[in-house]
Structure formats: C-alpha cells, structure tokens
Amino acid sequence: MGPFRVLAVLGQGGMGRVLLGVAPDGRAAAVKQVHAEFAGDDGFRVRFRREVEASRRVSGAYTAAVIAADPEAETPWLASQFVLGPALNEALRAVGALPEESARRLAAGLAQALIDVHGAGLIHRDLKPSNVLLAEDGVRVIDFGIARAAEGQDTKLTRTGAMIGSPGFMSPEQVEGRELTPASDVFSLGATLAVACAGRPAFAGESLPRILFAVLHAEPELSGVPMGLRPLVAACLAKDPAARPTPHAVLAALGRITPAARPWPEAVHGLLAVQRAEVGRLMGGGAPSVVASVPTQTASVLPPPIAPQPTAPQPTAPPIAPQPAPVRRRRRGRRIALAVGATVLALAGVAGVLVATGVVDLESLRPEAVPTPGNVPLAQVKDKYAPAVPTCVDARRVTAPPEFSLPWGNPGTWEAQDAYGKYPEKSCQWNSRSGDEISIVWDVHPSVPGGASGAARAKEHYEGLYTGGHTRVADPGYAEEVYWRPAKYLDESNCVLYVRDVNLFVFLAVKGAGYPKGQCEETTRTLAASAVELAKYVTVNGASPDMSATTPAFK
Template sequence: MSLRSLDASDPRQVGPYRMFAELGRGGMGRVLLGSGLDGRLVAVKLVDEQYVDDDGFRARFRREVRASRQVAGAYTAAVIDADPEAPTPWLASVYVPGPALHTAVARTGVLDAEAALRLAAGLAAALMEVHHAGLVHRDLKPSNVLLTHDGLRVIDFGIARAAEGNGTRVTRTGVLIGTAGYMSPEQARGESLGSASDVFSLGSVLVYACTGHGPFEADSTPRILHNVLTAEPELGGLPERVRELAVACLAKDPAGRPTPEQLLGRIGGVAPAARPWPSAVHALIAAQQGEVDRLLPDGPPAGPPIPPAHTTVDQAPPAGFSRRRFLAAGGAALGIATAAGGVVWASSGGSGSKKRKTGTGKSATGATRRPVATLSSDVPLDDLRYSPDDSLLVAIGGDGAVRMFDVAARQPSGDPIKGGTGDKAKIFAVAFDEVGDTLATAGDGVKLWDVKTRRQVGALTVPLMASVDAPGPAHDVGYSPDGRLLGGAGMDLIQIWDARTHASVGRVDYGDANLMSKVCFTGDGKLLAIPDQTAVKIYDVASGRQSGQSLLGHTAHIIAALVSPDGRTLATAAYDSTVRLWDVPTGRAVGRPITVGSTTMVEFLAFSPDGHTLAGGTSNGDAYLWNVTTQRPVGRPIALGGEVTGVAFDGEGRTLATLSKRTIQFWDLAALARG
C-alpha cells in the first residue's frame, strides 16, 4: 500500500479528523490517514460514492458500525468513530503501523513454529473478540492480518457484511463475499455463515504463514473453490504442532472444527516476548513507523479551527506535509476489500468519476438535450430491459428484488418480485421469454414467474460447480434467440433446458473462463459465446464442446458480451476501455475497436431491434450510440450525471431507455441521432 498526497478535491477534514494522505483504495472506498483533536493517528474509511444514495446500504452500514464499535481488545484495530449519515459515510479506526502478513511473508520469509503458534493464538483471540460482538468476519486472510510491535491486529471486521446486502454494486451477477483460497466450504456454497467459517479461514491463514501459499491453491478460481469444497488441504512443510491445528480448523464440516476458545486451549500458553516476531519483521515495522514520523508536521496543524463533527471541509494541506511513500508493507488499521483480493468474481462497477448534476442530458460537447420522460425508483436499479411487447421495463433493485415499470403510465407496476427469503432472496439477472409471458430470474437457482400475476410458476436447479452436483446459485439467465432454450449460469458452467418442457438438454462446462459468465446464445441457439479472460470462446450447445477458434483482441478482462437480434454479430466490452464487434459465423473482427477514453469502461450494452445501432453505458456516467456497420458514433454522448447501470432499446427502435442509480430516462432516438 502506497502513500498518495491529497488532490485538490480530496477532503482535508472528515468529521473531527484532519486528513494528511491517502493510504489506499478498493472496492468499497478508500482509506485516508488523519489525526484527531488529541493528536492520535486514525485510519478513516470513506465509503465510495456508488453506495451513497443507497438507503439499504446506509441501514446495513449503520448496524455494522454499532456492532463493530463493540469489538474492542488487544487483537483488533478499534473502531473509534463513524458517521453513517454523512453525505459521504465514513468510519474511523485506530491507526496501527505494521506490515500485513502476506507482505511480511513475501519480504522476510515464512514463520517458524514458534511464531506460527503465536500467530494462531492471536488470531483465535481476535476471533473471540469479533464473535462476542455478534459479527462474523467472513474475509480473514493474510492481507487482513497486521503484524505489529506487540502482536497482531485483525482488520476489516464487520464491514463486508454491510456490503453483502447488495443494494450496493459490489457485483452485478452474484455475491460471494470473501477470497477464494481462504473461504470455508459453506461460504463457497453461498450459505449463511457462523463463527466456524472464520475458524476455517484461520486454518488457511496459518498454512500460508508457514508455507507461503494457501492449502487449496490452484491455477484458477473455480479450481480453488473446487478444492475448498472437495479436496484435502495441502499441508506439506508445516511444523507438526501447527499441522495438528490446521487439520482441526480445516474440517469440511463446520461442526467438526474447534471454537476459537478451544483452539486457544489446544495451543496452550504462549511465552511472553518483547519482540514477538522475527527481527526482519520488526525492521519492517520500524521502517514504516519512520515514514509516518517524517510525514507528520512538526507542530499543530495549520488552518482554520476544526469544525464540528459530521461535516467535511476542504482546506489547505497541513503545514509540514511532504509527499512520501510507505513501504509496500502497508499499515492502514482499516482494510479495503478489492476486486483482485477478495470480494467477488464478476464484472464489477467503477465509479471514480466526479459527481455531476443528474439528468441534464448535457453532452461532452456542451449541447443540452432533454429526455422525453423520466421514471424514478425508491431504490437504485441495475440491468434495464424491455418486455417483448414494450409494455414493461424491468430492472433489479439494490435490495435484490425485481422492479417492473409500466412504460405507458410511467410508473411502477405491481409489487417487486423477490427470489426467496433471507440469503436466498437476491436476484442477480432476469430474462423474458420470447412472447413476454414468463420472466426467468437467476438467484436461488433459476425461477420462472408469470408476468401478469407475478406468481412463481417454476423452479430449475443449477449445479454449484461442474464437479459438484449440489444445488447452487445461478448468476445469469437467458433464452436463445428462437426461444427454444433457456440457460442458467452456475459458477463454472451453464445448464441448459428446453424452454417449454423445462427438461435438461445439456450443459457447457467452461472451466477457466470468466467466473460466473453470462448466458449468451448466438444465432439459432446452437452456440454459446463465453468470455474467457480477454478472449471469447464459442461452444456448441449440443456437444458442450468448444467450437472453432477463440475471438482474440481485447487486452483486459471482458465485462460484457451481447449478441445482435439476428444472431450474427457479437459485441464485447472490456476493462481495456474498448468495445469490439465480431462476426459470429466467421469468428472475425468487424471493423476497428470502439474507444471511449483511456480510463472509461463500457459496462452495459444493447442492440437496436434491427441490429444497426449499439448503445453502451459507461462507468463515468455517459451513454453512447454507435453505428454497427461503421463503428462511428451516432450523435453525441448523453451525460447522465452518475454511473450508467443499464441501457435498453424499445422494440420499435424509436426510444432508448437509460438507467443511472434511481432514475430511468427515455430518449428519442431520432433526436439523439441529430446530435
């Protein structure tokens, strides 16, 4: 983690705390280094703006803050202040210098038996503190364990739970909170978690500390999860006493694992030590502390009086500030869940752009256009689409329920559709059948709903993984263009049914492809297009085998893939900030890549009914139209004022609907084409 000087737009004050620098950032927000009125250093987590307008997130964050503040002890970095109601919610924790365990191992080598037992005892004691507060950590891993001069601190407890409600856009296609190599089996299955899940993670962390790798490592996330679920842990090289502890913690059955209290009993007494870690680790701690000492001003911070709590004020940088970098050891007392490190495997939204006024329609060139109509929602929405007869618009709410809107009346239509109760209530994707009578949802398997009555009329099971037949969550759902087939995406497979009889007709196991891929039938339904990292592989539905050559061209992971209405053209968007078009029958690229800027990603795609126009919604709040034949823009981009979370054409190709947070806007396509 590196120190970054504050930009002109960064807050110099968060509540009663003066900010000095940025410690890091990730999927839920960023962490700043600051100090309080008493001079104590704090790590302040600022929640990312994509969650700010989500009332459901604020409610969960509020509950977690209350619970987290009850966690106080020698083995956790105490939460000392928070304001969930602030315009930008924040949480302050005691700052603790010290490298994360993964950095210490990478830089100084694995721990010996004595240090590993000390680590195990400290982790067990930390989990006792967390669990006594009524929390389950759910992301205990080497990067969330800080090695300090007096022992260790476990960070980021309770915060992941606030994100799991999925009113947030931690992920669009599914939610698996945690890090694959350190998940428990029940966590990998998407089940409700108890304290025993954290004990399993403790065992995995212990193995890492002594070997430099987790007990279930493999060359892809699906294989890691398969190992977590079915394989015996790799424990070679562990000292005997550490091995005994790891075996107990890594029992597949939660009931077979020791509690943290029992684990402490098995470890026995740990000898006191003024320097608990190897000397090389203490050298890292001292170096990091030195960087902080040089960063801080010599005297009291300069500037106007500190304002009351619950306000954020921009002001000049504190006197004595100089730009420096921490060692890569990193030491924020509050961790950040990152896409690479531990939240989800799926396409996730970026929202680093500055806020703009919503709904003005002011384009990048300055021209102002206005929507012909606007719809508002009580919750943030995602993944917009029309029904086949254009009478309804559907989207997935931030609470995981499907909202329907009457297009003619411009108002909500009926009650939301919920996928179940509790952890199984969330819906991740929707698809209409060919005539629009049935809505298929992906969540707790694939469920079918009568559109008129909103009643469930069917339920289909998706295997958890290609190698595990137990029922699992479905992360996407889709019908073939001719309406004959229905597909549901599991973790590393797509299950296929006859859309009329619901009989299973096949399965495509895509293995190492993008985890939890989209259901993307091509042509007459005989093929499936499945993104595989930076390429697209085409699979034959009947045989389940790859057909033809991979489509190559992107240089970063593919976010979205969509087939045109006639089934011939495939559009893909990736994190390399490009959109590419492909001719499905030949597998050849169509024209040149479409670019929207070096730091802007297109995250949602839609074809017009005739297939001649492609729409894209971007992370920086713009919606674009392109001519499919020439790949040139149609008119100017529409600035929507917030991250675009859905685009859709009506069936006549006259209207484009755009979605940004809680607002659906309808745009006349002819007017947009005129610029």
C-alpha cells in the same frame, strides 16, 4: 473530516479513500471517507452503517477499535485506531514462511481475536492474510465490512444471489452459500495459518473454479506446515463445521506462548521501523505515540491517489526507468462474489477465469476445440516468448485510456501450474475514479523437454472456457487467435477477451459504467494488441524490477 485534521491520503480507490487524520487530542487515526457519488446511494449507506455497527461491536486487544464515525454525514466516514504493522501477506512476501514459534503466536492471536468477534455476536467472514496485521505487540484482525450478526439477517448469502469472501479462505459452507456459524471463521483461521507456515495456500488451483472445487472436495495441502501445528491446522480445515475446534479449543491446543519483546522475525520488525519513520514524517517529524500500518490499517484500505495516466509509450521506445509503483491494497468492491474479475489474487494464478453469480456451473464451461491457425502441428512449434512475464511497472507501456490509474498488482510473479508443470503468470489492474476497471493477465507457457510444447500448453489454456455456439472468434491481426467470452458466464465485466500467440496466453477484462457492452470492444482490442507487444518486448529486453514490492515510502 469530522473532528479529525487530515494530514495525508493513505489510500484511494473506486469506493472511497483512507486518510491519515489527527484527533483533537493528538491521536493518529485512519479515517475512511466514502466518495461523494456513493453518498446518495441508499443501499450503499445501509452497507456502510452495517460496517460501522459491526466494527463498534468488537473491542479487544486483537482488533483495531473504532474511534468515531458518522454514517449519516453528507459524506459518510469511519475513523479507527492506527496500528503500526504490515499485513501478514506483505510480511510473507518479505520474509517467506514464518518460523513455527511465530506461527504459534499468530495462531493464538487469531484465535483470541475470533473469541472477541464471536463474543460480540458477529461472524467475520473474511479472515485472510491481508486482513491480519502483525503489530509490535501481537496480532490485529481488521475489516468488518462484510461481517454479519451470527443470529441475524443475511447470514445465508444466497439471498442476495452472490457469495462474498476470498477464494482459498472461504469455508465450504460459505462457498455453497449455506448459513454460516462461527465455525466458518475457524476454517479461515486454518487456511490463513497454513499459508503463514508453508508460504503457499492449502487450497490452490490455476483457476477460480478449481480453487473453489478444492475447498469443497480436496484435502488441504499441508506438507509445508510444521508437524507440531499440522494436526491443529487440519482440524480447523475440516469440511464439516461441527468437526472444527472452537477458538477456545485452538488456544488450548497451542498451549502457553512464550512472551517476547520482538514477537516476529527481524525482517518484519524492519518493515515496522520503515512504517514508523514514514508516519513520523507525515505527522511532522516527531515519533507519534499512536501510529499505524501504512496503508493497510482499516477495514477497507483503498489504493492511493494517482495522477491520470498519459498515453503509454509504444513498446519499441527506450525502456522506461523503473519508478516506485504505488502501494495498492485490496478494495472492498473486489471481494469474491463468485463473480470476480481477473484481479490480482496472491493465492492463486487466476488465469482469467470468471464465473457467474451463484454456485459455479462447471458443466457449462466444458471446452470445445477451437480451430488452430497455420499448418504446423502445435507439438512442433517452437516457443516465441521467453518464460518471463511483464511486471506491473512494465505494464505502464500498455495503452490504457487516460482516465485510468497507473497499473498495479501484487509484487512478484505467480507460478501457476498445469498438467505439464509450472509457468509464470502476472496480473495487473487499472482503475478509474468512476469505478471502471481493466484487468490483464499474462501467462507464458514454456515447452517441456520431452513433453508438451509451449504452444500446445497455451492452446489448451486458451480453449479452457470456449463454449460452442456462444463464443465469438475474432480475427486479431496481432496474435494467432482471439475469442470474446460471452457475458452470460461473467459478472459485471462488459468485455472479456482471450488471446493466444504461440506460447503466450493473455486475458483481458474491461468493465464499468463507462465501458458498456457495445462500446468497450475497441478499447479492449487496443489493450490486447498493446499487451501482446509488451510480452514481445519483455522477451527481447527482459522484465524490469517490480517496484510495487517497495513499501511504504511512496505515496
């Protein structure tokens, strides 16, 4: 790929793949290669040129420098420096919240990185834990795929009819599609630091509209942030951009950071050691002088290649021995454009709530009562499903078309919350090489002693986006009730199905050029029936370990 000798595929997804390459001088590099089918798309090439230009403009000790690029090649590519280190979201899963000293070091690194970014005349616009690497010598900020010139075009995102960013980390002005300034990145810094300190987001909610509403109107939840950092984090999260400190002011407020040969908790350095060994193996057994995160290094690290999935066994078959799931990373195409599918979002239990492009119209999503089958009042219905959801390893039992990858998702189970308390939720996703996508979310609502029944909780969840006159109720045969969500409230999802069976809620979305409206329904029904059967299997047999938390030895 250009002058780089390719050693391995680190990641692959709908838009391209990331390769482990070696330059003629022996340096390792992360080489992003666009899929050939997008190379002829003029609009895609324009966006790719912007990414290359933005990445080249930023240089400093707190970012990953571009080594070389050729956006005009027959198959465009971009090579950047390899940096050893897990992404912050991976580190938080491994060690929990960072101790205050490490959090201060993180804050200082992020502030200095933003000084470099803003000094290049750019606004990052997507600062969040998955775009922050914890390197052996400090912080690296990556992903300039949606960065824009601070004084240039396209800063007001509503010109394109969509808002691009990540819920929970987008500033209020970014949510509303207003013109952005560097202060927007400071808000994202505060949201990232809050998660790192508390282990939970400052703005949470069980649905995308609730998260965005919280960003716009609610005070951040900072009870888990150490008192020594709480005033600074709160200032960064001010709703008014003018009230936020500059990155220089953040550094001044932090004061002097104590030097440390091992700047992070020992568990993080353990992840670093595993990554170093893996990259050394890929490069021929020697310890390379320049190594990188595997595979979270570049601005658009994509999921690794996976063999086509055979028809999944029925849930009544003997349990599949748990296998290491491929380490999957965020794809550029899944950035929030206020039109996100039910993809795996570590920060919120997105219970299948999809929103149209533009500002969310919450008025159009008012619930309307859906007839409940059966004669027994919901308050008297006993739970059918144990409070455990499938993992994305279990989800291999779901009958997905053979052209799709194995299911993937963030490890662990998200504890979502409604008015009655917490409940487990899991989201898994399947992708095809042509860019088609399947998303499934499982929610199991346990009964609350002395309170609401699980069936009543699931029913309330199920009715959340029912719209009279638009929603098509279906006769499922595999669950108590089902309805099709009208496409007018969604993004490019071609088929969306809501399912309730006693205290189980399942959301499904199938989208992509290969599954247009009118042709995706049968596939979606099959997936829904299989997803409900899997939930029954988990209730009887228990969920298997989610091996997607294992990194990075499985390619």
